[in-house]
Amino acid sequence: MPNTVLTVEDLSVTFALHDSEVHAVRDMNFTLTESEILAVVGESGSGKSQAFLSIMGLLARNGRATGKAMLGDINLVGMNKSQLDAYRGKDIAMIFQDPMTSLNPSLRVRTQLAEVLVKHRGFDKDKAIRAAIEMLERVGIPEPAKRANAFPHELSGGMRQRVMIAMALLCQPKILIADEPTTALDVTVQAQMLDLFKSLTQDFGTALVLITHDLGVVAGVADRMMVMYGGRAVEKGKVDDLFYDPRHPYTLGLLHSTPHIAHRAARLDPIQGLPPSLEHLPKGCSFNPRCAFRFERCLIERPPLTPTGEGREKACFYEGELSYEKVA
Amino acid sequence: MAKTTNTLLEIRDLKKSFSITTGLFSKPLELKALQDISFSIREGETLGIVGESGCGKSTLGRCILQLIAPDEGQVLWLGQDLTRLPGEEMRRKRQDLQIIFQDPLASLNPRMTVGEIIADPLRTLRPELNREQRRARVIKIMESVGLLPEMINRYPHEFSGGQAQRIGIARALITEPKLIVCDEPVSALDVSIQAQILNLLADLKDEFGLTLIFISHNLSVVRHVSDRILVLYLGRIVELAAGDEIYEDPKHPYTRALLTAVPIPDPKLARQRNIDALRGEIPSPINQPSGCTFRTRCRYAKPICAEKRPALETIGNARLVACHRWQEIEVPEEAVLGA
Numbered sequence: 001m002p003n004t005v006l007t008v009e010d011l012s013v014t015f016a017l018h019d020s021e022v023h024a025v026r027d028m029n030f031t032l033t034e035s036e037i038l039a040v041v042g043e044s045g046s047g048k049s050q051a052f053l054s055i056m057g058l059l060a061r062n063g064r065a066t067g068k069a070m071l072g073d074i075n076l077v078g079m080n081k082s083q084l085d086a087y088r089g090k091d092i093a094m095i096f097q098d099p100m101t102s103l104n105p106s107l108r109v110r111t112q113l114a115e116v117l118v119k120h121r122g123f124d125k126d127k128a129i130r131a132a133i134e135m136l137e138r139v140g141i142p143e144p145a146k147r148a149n150a151f152p153h154e155l156s157g158g159m160r161q162r163v164m165i166a167m168a169l170l171c172q173p174k175i176l177i178a179d180e181p182t183t184a185l186d187v188t189v190q191a192q193m194l195d196l197f198k199s200l201t202q203d204f205g206t207a208l209v210l211i212t213h214d215l216g217v218v219a220g221v222a223d224r225m226m227v228m229y230g231g232r233a234v235e236k237g238k239v240d241d242l243f244y245d246p247r248h249p250y251t252l253g254l255l256h257s258t259p260h261i262a263h264r265a266a267r268l269d270p271i272q273g274l275p276p277s278l279e280h281l282p283k284g285c286s287f288n289p290r291c292a293f294r295f296e297r298c299l300i301e302r303p304p305l306t307p308t309g310e311g312r313e314k315a316c317f318y319e320g321e322l323s324y325e326k327v328a
Numbered sequence: 329m330a331k332t333t334n335t336l337l338e339i340r341d342l343k344k345s346f347s348i349t350t351g352l353f354s355k356p357l358e359l360k361a362l363q364d365i366s367f368s369i370r371e372g373e374t375l376g377i378v379g380e381s382g383c384g385k386s387t388l389g390r391c392i393l394q395l396i397a398p399d400e401g402q403v404l405w406l407g408q409d410l411t412r413l414p415g416e417e418m419r420r421k422r423q424d425l426q427i428i429f430q431d432p433l434a435s436l437n438p439r440m441t442v443g444e445i446i447a448d449p450l451r452t453l454r455p456e457l458n459r460e461q462r463r464a465r466v467i468k469i470m471e472s473v474g475l476l477p478e479m480i481n482r483y484p485h486e487f488s489g490g491q492a493q494r495i496g497i498a499r500a501l502i503t504e505p506k507l508i509v510c511d512e513p514v515s516a517l518d519v520s521i522q523a524q525i526l527n528l529l530a531d532l533k534d535e536f537g538l539t540l541i542f543i544s545h546n547l548s549v550v551r552h553v554s555d556r557i558l559v560l561y562l563g564r565i566v567e568l569a570a571g572d573e574i575y576e577d578p579k580h581p582y583t584r585a586l587l588t589a590v591p592i593p594d595p596k597l598a599r600q601r602n603i604d605a606l607r608g609e610i611p612s613p614i615n616q617p618s619g620c621t622f623r624t625r626c627r628y629a630k631p632i633c634a635e636k637r638p639a640l641e642t643i644g645n646a647r648l649v650a651c652h653r654w655q656e657i658e659v660p661e662e663a664v665l666g667a
Contacts, residue, residue: 043518142608157381158609186380186545188606191589195605213519216548216591220598240595257523258593259548261575267530268552270523274488 005174005207006032006092011067011077013047013054022278024050026231028067029305032175035201037208039218039239041254042228043275048211051228052177056094057084071174090120093168097180099160103152109136109163110148116170135166140196158189165196172204179211194221215258219243227251230276230286233305237312247314249291252322285316293318336507336539337392338368342401344384344391348614359614361387362563364640365401367648369507374533374540376554376571378547378586380610384563385543389509392541393425394418423453426500430512432492436484443480446470446498453503465502472535473498474528490521497528501536509541514549526552547590551575559583562613562621565640569647579649581657582622620652628657 013025025047032038042048054065055076069076071091076084096102104112113132117123123131129148136144139162152160161181168176178197182190198221201208210222218225218239225242227235227250235248246252253271273290276282282289288298297317305315342365347356362384369375377385390396392403394410403410405425410418426449429435436445446469447462457465467477473494484492493513500508510529514522526549533540544550550557550571557574559567559582567580578584585606592598606625611617617624623633632652640650651657 043520156609186610187547187589187591188380188585189609190591191605194591214591215519215593216598219593219595220591243593243595254519255593257520259523259526259546259552260593261548261551261587261590262592262594262597267527268523270527271520272524274490274521275518 002033002035004031004033005071007068007070008032008055009068009070011051011054011065011069013050013059013063013065015060016062016064017279020279023281024063024231024278025054027305028233030226030233030236032207032209034174034205034207036224037197037201037210037222039222039225040209040211040228041213041215041218041225043213045230045275045278046228047231047278048228049179052094052179052209052211056088056092056177057081058094089116089168089173090171091173092175092177093171093173094177094179095161095164095168095181097183099157099164100152102164103160105152107151108148109150109152109155113148113163113167113170116167120171132166132170135170136163139163139166139169139200140192141166158185158193161185161193162196165193165200169200169204169206173206175207175209177209177211180213181210182217183212183214190217197221215243215254227254230281231278232286232315233313234287234316235312235314236305237310241310241312246322247308247312248316249293249318249322250287253290293320293322334371335368336371336406338402338404339392340366340402340404342366342388342391342403343399344387344396345399357614360563360616361613362391362398365563365565366640367558367565367568369539369541371506371539372537373555374542374553376550376557377541377543377560378545378550378557379560380545380586382562382610382613383560384613385545385560386511387563388560389427389511389541389543393422393427393509395427420453422449423503424506425509426503426505426507427509427511428493428496428500428513430515432489432496432516433484433487435496436492438484441481441483442470442475442487442495445484445495446502449499449503466498469498469502472501472532474524488521489517490524493517493525494528497525497532501532504536505538507539507541509543511543512545513542515544515546522549529553547586559586562610562616564621565648565650566622567647567649569649570645573645573647579643579647579654580622580651581626581628581653585625620650628653 008028008030011025011028015022015024028051040048053059055069059065065077067077071087110129110132114125114128117128117131133144133148136148141147141159141162182193197208200206212218222239225239226233229250235242235251242251246255256269257271259268271290276286284300285298285303288294303315303317305313307313342362344362346359346361348359349356377388379385387396391398398411443466446466450457450462470477475494514525517525542550542553554571556570558565561582567583574583578587608625611624619635620633620638623629638650638652640648642648
């Protein structure tokens with residue numbers, strides 16, 4: 001059995017607006033094991049980013065998280081900043097879509113990297129810089145000693161993202177959360193980066209959470225996936241199971257909406273309608289207004305996320321065969 | 329789809345450079361955005377333009393519409409050179425040539441209602457129409473793009489990204505153009521909405537007999553919509569061929585590498601596939617490599633590639649490729665799509 005590195009239980013995130021509350025994430029549950037890549041898939045507003053920002057203690061000021069995110073026997077949810085600082089960067093790290101906004105523009109790359117090691121691992125400055133340069137080489141930066149002297153703006157987007165990954169891995173965290181890490185990069189650089197993620201999880205045993213909207217990225221690297229809609233997980237399971245045998249109509253819809261480079265279909269089958277506003281979620285199943293398989297029960301009752309065997313879970317009442325031919 | 333052989337647009341030897349100021353007293357640098365671009369577009373076809381950031385694909389789209397004036401070369405619209413048209417005449421020509429932008433909300437004036445935004449091109453291009461006639465056209469076009477006519481008095485911020493893109497499309501269609509340049513029209517949209525807009529563009533193309541130039545970095549999307557595909561690298565054409573030819577039998581090493589880097593939403597195929605991973609990143613367009621500009625990342629590069637720029641050769645069925653070694657390079661089939 002691989003080691004469990006993170007257990008999330010009943011995680012919910014709410015934001016206080018001036019006269020109401022918005023539930024961005026509700027009742028999220030999952031575990032993460034060593035070396036595993038878990039993809040969290042969803043469209044904008046599905047709660048996929050907020051869930052993990054809450055675990056990192058990075059919610060906006062009006063946001064509040066409840067539930068548990070257990071790192072060993074420590075619950076990260078509800079910790080204050082100084083308590084969190086003992087774990088953030090060291091045991092759990094996060095990288096974002098735009099590396100430029102996460103790097104300090106006025107510090108050289110090596111200074112920013114070395115700082116992490118001095119703070120978390122008590123290295124002296126010279127040793128920290130040597131280790132930083134080694135890590136830059138490990139993440140595929142050519143001439144690492146030279147690049148370490150650069151300021152972030154002197155590097156390309158791909159290089160900056162590599163610097164962020166290097167920084168995140170310096171303390172060999174158990175968990176790396178990557179929020180759309182390749183969305184801003186060109187495809188050839190994206191392919192290099194995904195390769196890097198795969199080899200790093202193997203070499204360091206780091207568990208990777210890959211938050212993305214791109215099913216192509218998921219198919220290439222992830223082991224398991226969790227599909228989110230309207231703030232809730234609607235389907236979970238192994239990547240192959242969900243791709244070849246989706247059991248939730250939303251997962252099916254996402255797969256049919258994604259153009260496939262290997263075959264040119266005459267038309268895509270998009271999901272009708274628009275994603276829901278979190279302030280006005282439909283009654284019953286949040287997906288029901290866009291669902292081709294809905295029936296009366298879906299309009300009244302919300303389907304709970306239920307195990308369906310083989311390590312899979314889905315939140316849907318429909319038990320028949322899911323295929324678009326049936327609908328048409 | 330009815331295909332005619334009429335050439336609608338022909339681009340000849342187009343060049344565009346931007347000068348980059350580096351300081352008060354230093355000489356400005358020259359960024360060569362587009363060089364030696366020549367191709368033509370037939371009526372009714374969709375031409376996809378692909379390439380990575382900085383390859384000049386958006387600049388090319390804008391040069392065609394004369395939103396950016398090219399430095400050299402001709403843009404022949406039904407034989408007439410647009411680069412030489414006086415401003416007023418070009419403005420009227422824009423009835424025929426329209427554009428849709430990537431960021432749908434940013435390209436809509438927040439202080440105008442949807443009706444005003446869509447009708448705006450008519451005020452300059454069809455001044456003879458009165459208010460009622462304009463309104464009737466706006467409502468008709470809103471229905472074509474899937475917007476409800478009762479939304480006519482709303483403001484852009486009340487719309488989601490997908491709906492805002494429908495407004496942008498309606499604004500482009502209202503002048504009854506022959507050609508629309510779509511510059512990354514679905515890149516900012518969610519996957520489920522992206523598919524809706526792609527289907528809409530396909531329907532509108534048939535309904536209005538449009539010719540489309542579809543600019544995108546997403547090769548899966550481009551394959552889905554395009555008849556022919558133009559691949560740009562550092563401001564030059566490296567390959568131009570029919571969509572199926574490009575995807576099934578790419579000739580240029582860059583096209584191949586680009587294709588194998590595209591993520592496939594199919595886990596088994598994705599695992600089987602040998603990714604022909606490109607080394608490094610695109611060189612700076614200010615300081616371009618000698619000879620073939622792709623040679624610094626090309627695993628097939630030989631000394632000749634540094635010495636001499638490969639000419640754009642015509643091969644087979646009117647395909648174009650710019651590579652010294654395309655005939656020598658054998659690529660195993662599974663390297664391309666893993667199928």
